[in-house]
Amino acid sequence: MLRCLCICIMIMLLGTSLPRGLRAEESIPQPPELQSEAAILIDARSGAVLFGKNATERLYPASITKIVTGIIALESADPEEIVTVSKEARYEDGTRVYLAEGEQVTLGNLVYALMLNSGNDAATAIAEHISGSKALFADKMNAFAKETVGVFDTQFTNPHGLPDPAHYTTASDMAKIAQYAMRNERFREIVATDKMPWNGKEWQSQLDNHNKLLTTYEGTLGVKNGYTQAAGNTLVIAAQRGGMELIGVILKASTNKAIYAEMTKLLDYGFAAFEPRQLFAAGETYKYGTGAEGESPRMFVAEEELWTAAPKHEIADMQVDALGSVTMSTPSRTWTAGMLTLQTPPAESAQAVEAGSEAAGAAEDIEEEKAVAASGWELPIAGAWLLMNIMLGAIAYMKLRKRAMRGA
Template identity: 40%
Template sequence: MFKRMFKSFFVLLFIALLNPFFVSAQEVYCNGAAGIVLDVETGRVLYEKNIHQELPMASTTKIMTALLAIERIPLDQQVKIHPEAVGVEGSSIYLKANEKVNIIDLLYGLMLRSGNDAATAIAYEVSGSVEDFSQLMNQRAKEIGAKNTNFMNPHGLHHQEHYTTAYDLSMITRAALRNPTFKKIVNTKFWLADREDYKHFSNKNKILSICEGGDGVKIGFTKKAGRCLVASATRNDMQFIAITLNDGDWFNTAKNLLDYHFESYKPYEVFKEGELVKGISVKNGEKMTAQLKASKKLVVPIKDGEAERIISIIDVQEPLYAPLMKNQRVGRILTYLDGNLINITDLTTDEDINKLSIKGKVLRFMNLR
């Protein structure tokens, strides 16, 4: 018995020495009170620990704040800083009352330096008050599917009724990462703001440096919430989110979770962007058949043996009616794994199809065209 255990230890040690990114199954454990690993493309949960437990989230709150700001304020707009945003406790970018700041600089100050004053300034600019902005945050959270989350402020300073779950936070982050501006901001290590004072913003998120492919997202800390981390990384056409809440070893936990799941799951390309998937009849068109294509590439993370359990179903009303424009959305591709819906991709036309003229209809009726 002892000899077998001794031999197994050296086998694992040998593999780890050969591959510095190897993490054994025994080491993959979330040290936080709750944690999750989620695939951004499909929303598939790859790892979970207490994912529906309601917990404070500290400054990971600002993921929602940033998303709403990007959705609601033009990026070239200047914001006049409301006096109530000045001197907010905790992390700060040292805003001054009535200072004019570009919204893009506020966003970088919010996400890289975790400025609580930047969060408050955004709340006043979008909604006129922290209270009204918090209601907007809660409304947007429900739209995303975060049903066990309640925001009381835009920054994450402790409030008894301010909470989320690891699952909800992953869904909010997934929605945010689908926004190109948000994705770019959280993947930035350094930003020079257009200000006279305090304009050098370096990113506090070490995941960008210590994790292969690390590209986001947000750290947070309060005494009540502990250390909270939403991390993301992209490898082999897959982007995973790893979250750990109330975790003293937050960066190592997130890195290990990401490394292990990138090692365990391989990318499976279901279809390519622009791949023709179906021909469908067209009424009253110069062409009688329209070729339909996938609007974007779909890559699904899978384990061995799962590929044959993926099914894609085309959902489109037939026939189509001319005129049709190239890239017009006409249906959907529904992709399932083990009977569970994991992705919906738009189905679009591959070319323009003009409406048939009266002359053309006559010729077609006479089989001359």
């Protein structure tokens, strides 16, 4: 009996020592071991990094370059614009959709050809239509990466990703670029398309999306795969499950089969180990500190909903610093979850304005009273001074008159 009681107590103690939300039969998911050169997994909503391997190493991107070409095309011009295919686009190297010289195609259809069938000829036609040449379009791509997305370890020399020593990116940069691109609804629609009829001048067929996970991995939304001998296999994937969207990037995998297997492991880990967590609702405020003596505490506001991806099996603590930066921490990791905006509470602001107005009014009243008081004293003094001068004048006149009479 005593032995059974001890066993029960041990089981209870072991059960209470498990991380929150973890049942006895569950195990905490472990990060995958990847053979590819570089990889990253981020939460698409917040950008929080959930996994990384050589994420800032500069490598060739191959055709995932086309993510940048596609989003620039959609944001720079009307998809219904007509593009006339040049001779250079017609004879572009690599994967093609067999555009004919002089053929006219809508810009939107060229973006489909670019993102589904990875048409290098479509990439060149887009670049020439928007910027006049591939070189000028590359300048636009680089400006977009730095100024719009805010990444600085990426450089492009062409719109399609064919090898060039000066054409490189990182897993981290590509994740941020994909995060930006996937916020565009038209872009999301295009990269989620599996098949599309293609009635070209020289090629009547259908476009087949080269992204294999689109139809084999539950929740896949896009985005793009790539391959050159110099770059190896590259892949960017966005997938959504349980209210959480993840973006994974893998660079320089040895084979096409290996990169899809490793991306599956990466996404499986993300969905198993993390969960979405809302930190602030749009418009919600946060009071920082108590304020110095005689001062109010700082008030911050969330201009939009603030979410993060937190480990499922660990308790996460939130901290907000004096600048409004929101940091999450668990026993195993610490990460930045977003920013709040400093604001002056409307009620306090109104009170301050009212108090200021009252103070200004009181000051004006005091000045007016001084002026009135001053004017009340000045009039009698001026009158007395005038009367005194009249009297002195009269006395002097009388003395002069007496002297004159004596002399007479």
